[in-house]
Amino acid sequence: MKRGAAHFLLLSVGLGLMASPLMAERNLIPSLESIPDVCPERPSEPDWMQNIALRDAYQRVLVQDIYRAQNMERIVETGSCDCGLRFPAWDNAEVTFQENHANANRSEMLQASDSYNRRANDLRPEAQAICEAVGNW
Known part of the structure; x- marks a missing residue:
């Protein structure tokens, strides 16, 4: 029983570590809307x-x-x-x-x-x- 619990724990931690970079990458996806740091109220191109x-x-x-x-x-x-x-x-x-x-x-x-x-x-x-x-x- 202890052995099964240990395997489950290792598997859970491993899957968690694999998912963590995927979640971090999702946060790094740039948005299509970029707001400039300087003069953000710029007129749009025609x-x-x-x-x-x-x-x-x-x-x-x-x-x-x-x-x-x-x-x-x-x-x-x-x-x-x-x-x-x-x-x-x-x-x-x-x-x-x-x-x-x-x-x-x-x-x-x-x-x-x-x-x-x-x-x-x-x-x-x-x-x-x-x-x-x-x-x-």
Whole structure:
């Protein structure tokens, strides 16, 4: 009887140890909703960008790059990094895209994306310093 109880105890402990990592892994599954640490009230991308066909994703990327470059420029020009300035509505980026790039071909849009990325990256250190000073980086 003691032997049966010992086996049962070992089996129970073993199963418990096996289940424990599985339960821990379940807690590590990231959620699809990520809330940023800085400026959590950011405007959403326009619907057309979120629903764009995969083959046209470069258009979405271009608008994102325009948005990022404009925001870095705004921060550096004003010396301010409040949330509304750092993450404004997408309107200006959309207008820039429509007026300057909407009729471009894929290759031209990729070149434009590269250009906006360079602009944003050049301004990033200065913008980062301004934003870090107010805790918005």
